[in-house]
Amino acid sequence: MTSLDFGVYALTAYHNKKVMEELEKGPIKSASEEISSEARTLIDSRDLDSLKQLQLLILGRLQDSNAVLSHFNDYSEHCFGDVSADFSRNTRLLRTMKSDLDYIFQKLRHVFV
Template sequence: MADQESESIRSASEAFSKEFETLVDSQHLDSIKQSQNLILGRLQDSNAVLSHFNEYSENCFVEVSADFSRNTRLLRSMKSDLDYIFQKLRSLKAKIAATYPDAFPDNSTIEALDQRPDLEMPR
């Protein structure tokens, strides 16, 4: 009984396989496989290019990172130095203005004396 049942299952599965093979064209399947292999090759090439670019970018970042941090520290130092210089200049200007009230002209006199064109204003 078990042999007969397994034999009927086997014959049914073979019949189903043969029917299914008639539904699908083998040339079409080969074409799909070829397209998939072509796409796989392109994706692998793209992956290799992107991996190389990532390595290159990482190396560039390592090189630039040290320069960037050094230049950032330099700019911060320059800013603090300039802040100190301008603070001293304001202090000196205030002392001179207190000692000599006519040393610095008012705004109307400054505009009359300064005849340079304003480069930030469009013509």
Template sequence: MEEEKEAIKSASEEVSCQFKTLINSEDVDSVNQLQHLILGRLQDSNAVLSHFNDYSERCFADVSGDFSRNTRLLKSIKSDLDHIFTKLRSAKGKLLATYPDAFPDGSKTSIVDQRPDLELPLQ
């Protein structure tokens, strides 16, 4: 059994030596240096991205309250304006019904709301 282990060990060493002759050690060193250079650059990039993510998170925390407050304000303004325009259309309709000559001929056509719909996404 011991002789068999020795034979396997010597065969392994011979195969290892044969593989070493197939590989140029300068090429291996060059590849190793390039890998270390790439690793360093990736670590630097990772650090920069981590700092940027932290900065972005702080900025978002700073503005998120203002953003949600302004969003609520804009929705309230839109609701108020919709109510005002509805009242104006109703009043204009009543005026037209009561006084048909109150508005010039161009305004007697159907009243079309030409305001943009603010709830649709921009194109």
């Protein structure tokens, strides 16, 4: 098979695939339209409107909650930035105090032995 034959074969296969996809879209689309029209007759439009309103209400509440949480995260980040230097300094101070106390207790043990 030459490269020209292979190219023609590949082009034909691609064309056939596209034709099959187009043929399948028609029945699928009509089937989905039929199912959706049947579903519309099963559910009362007032119930759908009520569900839609509830969904919009829930969406609004979730958006408000998201805004509050975002603000809280920003505030927490700001507060942490303010106190992180104090935490680091106090941590170093506690470590040196522990080291000093360990040294003192070690000396006391040697004195009483």
